Amino acid sequence: MPELPEVETIRGQLQAQLPGTEIVDAWTFGTEKFFQAPQAIGHRITGVRRRGKYLILDLDDVEELIIHLGMTGQLSIQPTSTGDHGTDFGSTRRPPHRRAEWLLGDGRVLEFTDIRRFGRVAVVDRGEHSSLPTLASLGPEPFDETFTAEHLRRAVNSSLQPIKTQLMSQRVVAGLGNIYVDEALWLAGVHPKAKRITKAQASALHDAIRSVLDKGIRNGGTTLRDYRDVSGGSGSNQLQLSCYGRAGLPCMRCGHTIRKTTIAGRTTSFCPLCQRR
DNA sequence: CGATTTCCCTGGCCGC
DNA sequence: TGCGGCCAGGGAAATC
Numbered sequence: 001m002p003e004l005p006e007v008e009t010i011r012g013q014l015q016a017q018l019p020g021t022e023i024v025d026a027w028t029f030g031t032e033k034f035f036q037a038p039q040a041i042g043h044r045i046t047g048v049r050r051r052g053k054y055l056i057l058d059l060d061d062v063e064e065l066i067i068h069l070g071m072t073g074q075l076s077i078q079p080t081s082t083g084d085h086g087t088d089f090g091s092t093r094r095p096p097h098r099r100a101e102w103l104l105g106d107g108r109v110l111e112f113t114d115i116r117r118f119g120r121v122a123v124v125d126r127g128e129h130s131s132l133p134t135l136a137s138l139g140p141e142p143f144d145e146t147f148t149a150e151h152l153r154r155a156v157n158s159s160l161q162p163i164k165t166q167l168m169s170q171r172v173v174a175g176l177g178n179i180y181v182d183e184a185l186w187l188a189g190v191h192p193k194a195k196r197i198t199k200a201q202a203s204a205l206h207d208a209i210r211s212v213l214d215k216g217i218r219n220g221g222t223t224l225r226d227y228r229d230v231s232g233g234s235g236s237n238q239l240q241l242s243c244y245g246r247a248g249l250p251c252m253r254c255g256h257t258i259r260k261t262t263i264a265g266r267t268t269s270f271c272p273l274c275q276r277r
Numbered sequence: 278c279g280a281t282t283t284c285c286c287t288g289g290c291c292g293c
Numbered sequence: 294t295g296c297g298g299c300c301a302g303g304g305a306a307a308t309c
Contacts, residue, residue, distance in 0.1 A: 001302070033285095053303080071302060072287085097287090116286045118303060134304060161280075168303085178302065225289085225301085265282085266302065 002069040004142070004175030005216030006227050006235065007053050010075055013230040015048040017077055018057065022105035023065075025089050029099040031117070037100040039123035040065045052138050052174030064126055066135070070118025072226040073099075080107035115226065138174045142209050147173055152209075153202035164192040165264040173209065178266050179222055179244045183212040186243035191275045192261075192268050215240060243269050 002010070023045065026038040043059035050056065055075075057065040067075070089103050100112040100121055112121065122132060129136040139155070140147040155172040156163050166172050167181045176184070185192050188208035190201050197205065221227055221235030224245075228234060242252050247260035247269045256273040 003303095068304080070286095070304080114286095115288070116302090118286070120304085132304095133306095159279085165280095170304090267300085 001071055001177060001179060001224065002073065002221070002227055003053060003177035003180050003216070004050075004213055005180070005219075005237065006221035006229075007050055007055060007069065007175070008217050009221045009229050009235065010069075011048055011050040011055055014055070014057070014075070014077075017230070018045045018104075018110070019047055021045055021108070023059075023102045024105050025103035027090060027092075027094075027101045027103075028121075033117060033120045034099045034112075036123045037102065037112075037121045039063075040102060051135060051141070052170055053177070054132070054135050054138075058126070059123070062126055064124050066120075066122040066124060066129075066132065067112065068120040068132075070114060070116065070120065072116045073112065073114040073119035074226070074228050075230055076111050076113070076228075076232060077230055078109045078111060080109070134170050137171055139171045140173060142173050142175060142213055147206070149199070149203040149206040152206050153197055153199060156202070157196050160195055162193040162195060162263055163190060163197065164266075164268060167209075168264055168266065175213070176209065178268075179224075179241070180209075180212050180216060182244040182269050183242060184208040185275060186269075186271060187212060189274050189276075191277045192263055192270050194277060243271065245269060 023040045023043055026041050028034045028037040040059055043063060045057050045059060046061055047058040053068060055067040059065055097113050097115045098111065099114045102110040104110065124131060156166055159166060164181055167176050184205060188205040190197060190205055216222060216237045219235055219237035219240060222237040223234035224238055243258060246258045249258055251258055251271040251274060254271065254273050256271055258269050259272050261268050
């Protein structure tokens with residue numbers, strides 16, 4: 001369940017290791033979500049950016065290799081010296097959930113493993129995101145100056161959908177998923193089914209969103225089950241969660257029992273006392 | 278066009 | 294021990 005903090009952690013590690021290297025070969029699992037991986041062959045990686053939960057590897061500043069990790073996607077970089085790969089890259093035996101690999105000019109291999117195949121790989125002209133509708137209509141980055149409390153209030157109040165549904169849509173603000181939405185709403189004291197928020201609530205929620213994401217990044221992400229960084233390491237933010245996954249347990253602020261409900265098809269935890277409608 | 282629903286996937290876990 | 298059933302959930306497509 002990589003959300004913004006997990007993807008940002010990975011982005012930083014890739015940015016430290018990839019720029020300047022050329023992609024000289026590629027392999028793909030072959031199904032629709034991954035088959036574009038070889039289109040990156042022949043390009044040099046010039047930088048690694050992130051938009052929401054999407055990783056964007058700039059290719060010669062004219063194309064982009066876009067990787068979404070979905071629910072269980074993991075990236076790793078292996079040196080050739082491990083002997084992991086044979087001399088014939090194309091016919092190397094691979095683990096069962098490997099979805100794509102990119103052979104780099106210096107012999108290293110960028111590997112994409114994704115058990116449940118909710119991830120996705122795309123190669124597009126720079127900035128051409130129409131084939132990825134969510135990316136194309138993504139809201140502002142939460143740490144960008146264009147993401148303000150007023151933007152948040154206006155966007156939320158312009159729709160009749162519950163606030164959690166809106167925050168999950170990626171259109172109001174980019175990068176939040178189930179974990180950090182529950183954390184932010186709890187921290188701000190806003191009910192997940194609220195349909196209108198006051199200026200004071202918008203301000204509190206704006207700050208809470210930045211706060212929980214910043215904390216997540218500083219903790220190297222939340223590892224509940226599958227998430228690992230590029231080195232295979234776990235994050236530690238799962239030890240710092242205040243609300244997500246705590247249904248039935250006492251609220252860490254007021255002691256009332258955290259309740260569980262379903263919103264937009266997603267399990268939602270909240271404190272009925274701290275987060276009133 | 279916006280809102281709602283369904284589907285994609287597999288491993289882990291629970292109860293019998 | 295084995296197995297059916299359920300759950301996790303981001304995003305895209307289909308439907309309303």
